[in-house]
Amino acid sequence: MTNAKVEMPRPQISERTGRNLNGWPMLGLALLLVAAGVAAIVAGIAAGEGAALGTGIAAGAVLVVAGAAVAAGLTPIAPNEARVLQVLGRYAGTVRTDGLRWVNPITERRRVSTRIRNHETGHAKVNDLDGNPIEISAVVVWQVRDTARAVFEVDDFVEFVAFQTEAAVRHIAGSFPYDAADRTSLRDNADEITAMMSEELSQRVASAGVAIIESRITRLAYAPEIAQAMLRRQQAGAVVAARQRIVEGAVGMVQLALDRLDRQNVVELDEERKAAMVSNLLVVLCADRDAQPVVNTGTLYQ
Numbered sequence: 001m002t003n004a005k006v007e008m009p010r011p012q013i014s015e016r017t018g019r020n021l022n023g024w025p026m027l028g029l030a031l032l033l034v035a036a037g038v039a040a041i042v043a044g045i046a047a048g049e050g051a052a053l054g055t056g057i058a059a060g061a062v063l064v065v066a067g068a069a070v071a072a073g074l075t076p077i078a079p080n081e082a083r084v085l086q087v088l089g090r091y092a093g094t095v096r097t098d099g100l101r102w103v104n105p106i107t108e109r110r111r112v113s114t115r116i117r118n119h120e121t122g123h124a125k126v127n128d129l130d131g132n133p134i135e136i137s138a139v140v141v142w143q144v145r146d147t148a149r150a151v152f153e154v155d156d157f158v159e160f161v162a163f164q165t166e167a168a169v170r171h172i173a174g175s176f177p178y179d180a181a182d183r184t185s186l187r188d189n190a191d192e193i194t195a196m197m198s199e200e201l202s203q204r205v206a207s208a209g210v211a212i213i214e215s216r217i218t219r220l221a222y223a224p225e226i227a228q229a230m231l232r233r234q235q236a237g238a239v240v241a242a243r244q245r246i247v248e249g250a251v252g253m254v255q256l257a258l259d260r261l262d263r264q265n266v267v268e269l270d271e272e273r274k275a276a277m278v279s280n281l282l283v284v285l286c287a288d289r290d291a292q293p294v295v296n297t298g299t300l301y302q
Contacts, residue, residue, distance in 0.1 A: 006203040015148040015209070018085040018093020018107075023074050023100030030071035037063030073105040082147045084110040094147045112147045116213065121166055125223055126173045128186065133223035136173045136186075139216055140165050140201060146209030154208045164204040165215075172197045178222065186220055193217065243286075250285035254278050 037060040044056015075083055077098045085092040086108040095101055096114070103109065120139045128134050142161055144150045150157040172193060179187045186193055198215045205212065258274065260266075269277065 006200060008204060008207045011146075011149050011153055011207050011209075013091060013148050013152050015094050015146045018083075018095050018103065020075075020095045020097065021102045023076075023102045026070055026102040027074060027100065030067045030074070033063050033067030033070060035067075037061065037065075037067060069105050070102075073102045073107075075101050075103055075109055077101055080113065080115045082112045082114055084112055084147050084151045086110065091148060091152065096147075110151055112144060112150060114144050114147070116141060116143045119162055119165055120218065121162075121169055123219060124166065124170055124173070126170050128173060129175060129177045130180075132178055133226060134173060134178050134186075135219060135221050135223055136169060136217060137219040138165070138169045138197065139218050141213040141215070142205070142210050143213060144209055145211040149207065149209030157208045157210060160208050161205055161210055165201060168197055168201045168204060172200065178220075186217075190217060246286055250282055253285060254281045257281065 039060070040056050040063060041060030042056075044053045044060065047053055047056060075095070077083055077095060077100075079098045081098070083095045083101075083103070085095065085103060087104065087106060092104070092107055094112075095103065118139060118141055121137050123135050123137050125133055125135050140161070144157065154160040173186065176189075176193065177183065177185050179185050184192060194215055194217060197217075198212050201215060202212045254277075258277070261269070
C-alpha cells in the first residue's frame with residue numbers, strides 16, 4: 001500500500017453564516033416605500049406649482065430610491081444552493097437558507113451549488129508499478145462542503161477537482177501492478193485501491209472546501225500495444241493452473257484405486273506392475289484427448 005501523504009496549503013478562510021433576514025417582509029417594505037413615493041409625487045403634482053410641488057417630488061423620489069435599495073437586497077436561494085457574500089472585497093459570510101432572503105444591498109452575491117456532483121476522468125494511459133502501459137479511468141462523486149474555501153482558496157473549484165482527480169488516478173495507477181498474485185494489484189484489489197484513491201483525493205481537495213463521497217475505477221485494461229501479449233500470458237497461467245488441478249485430482253484417484261485393490265484383495269500387483277498401472281492411469285486421467293485403449297489378450301506380463 002502507498003502511505004504517501006499529499007501536502008496541500010493550509011486554508012486561510014472558513015465558511016461562516018452571513019447576516020440575512022426573511023425576504024418577504026422586506027419585499028412588502030420595498031413595495032410600500034415605492035407606493036408611498038409614487039403617491040407623494042402624485043400629490044405634489046396635484047398641489048400645483050410652488051414649494052408643495054418640489055417637496056412632493058423630492059420626497060417621492062427619496063421614497064422610491066429607498067424602496068429600490070431595499071428591493072436590491074432581496075435574494076432568492078434554491079435548495080442545495082448557497083450565496084457567498086462579499087462586501088468591498090471582504091468575505092461577509094454565506095447564506096444557505098433556501099427561499100427569499102434579504103441581505104445588505106451593497107454585497108456581492110456569488111452563487112455556489114452544494115449539490116452532489118459526478119466527475120469522470122478521461123482514459124489515461126500510464127505505466128503501472130511493473131512498467132506495463134495500462135489504460136485507466138475513474139468516476140468521482142463529490143460535493144462542496146465549505147463554500148468560502150471553494151470560492152476564495154482556488155480560482156475555479158470545479159476545474160481544481162478535475163485536475164486533482166486526474167493526478168490522483170495517475171498516482172494510484174503507477175503505485176501498484178496491474179495484476180499480481182503475491183501483492184496488492186489494481187485488478188484483484190479494487191475495493192482497497194478505490195479506498196486509497198478516495199483518501200488521497202480527499203487530501204488533495206480539502207483545501208478547496210470539497211468533500212469526496214465516493215470514487216470508483218470505471219475502466220482498467222492493458223494498453224492495446226501489449227494487450228495481446230498479456231492475454232496470452234493470462235491464458236498460459238490459466239492452462240497451468242488447470243493442469244495442476246487435474247494432476248492433483250488424478251494422483252488422488254490413482255491412490256484411491258490402488259488402496260481399494262489392495263484392501264479388497266482383487267489382484268496382487270508387484271511394484272513393477274503398480275508402476276505400470278499408475279503410469280497408464282495418469283496418462284488416461286491427465287490427457288487432453290480421449291485415450292485409445294489397447295486390449296491385452298496375453299498374460300499380465302505380456
